[in-house]
Amino acid sequence: ACQAEPNAADLFLVRSVFCSWVAGERRGTATADQVSNARFRDAASWIQEGLRTLDKAAELDPEDPTGHARIMRPLTIFGQHLARIQHAFYKATSLAPDFVSPHSTMVNVLSQRWYGSHEASLEFARSAVSKAAPGSDMTSCLFRAHDLARSHLKLFDKNLQAEAEYARDPVVLQELNAAFDQWAHSGYTFRRSSTDLFHSPAAWFYRTRDRERLRR
DSSP: OTTTOTTOHHHHHHHHHHHHHHHHHHHOSSOGGGSOHHHHHHHHHHHHHHHHHHHHHHHHOTTOOHHHHHHHHHHTTSGGGHHHHHHHHHHHHHHOTTOHHHHHHHHHHTSTTTTSOHHHHHHHHHHHHHHSOTTOSTHHHHHHHHHHHHHHHHHTSOOHHHHHHHHHOHHHHHHHHHHHHHHSOTTOOOOTTHHHHTHHHHHHHHHTTOHHHHHO
């Protein structure tokens, strides 16, 4: 289709997004030490194709931030792509400052699970929320950052007690409760894109047995 319609930006965008998805599937969800070299090679080749078609899509439609945001996630697979991730984030958010997806990916990139720390991830999420326009879904990034810190204690540190204590920490609870109340207030406008973003707070309030906020 891209060959048949070489000036159709949407076709190159779809191709790039597809390549980004396949790269993640090729890598799989295992920790890095459990991923084979063959899987990493496959992921790398799909990333390169995704970047190639993204460059074409961006050339044809330079005002669309979607491809830049989508390529960030597979780029996270390889640490040497950090500069390219930052460039993609800059391009996406320059075009759409309140675009949640690139901010959410940066929360991952800056987390201890990937290339940063709990503190760096949380600080980035807080900054993003503070700068977002009223009614934005950016608050989901704060829930994502806290959940990355909590789950790291369980999955990587193997410290179930510390994980349970994190979920009961009054400072954490106060921050997330206040953020959610400000986010999901009575005048909030729910968008189709909001659906996935409410999964993180729903999971958090289920875990902390906050039934009132879980219902909301």
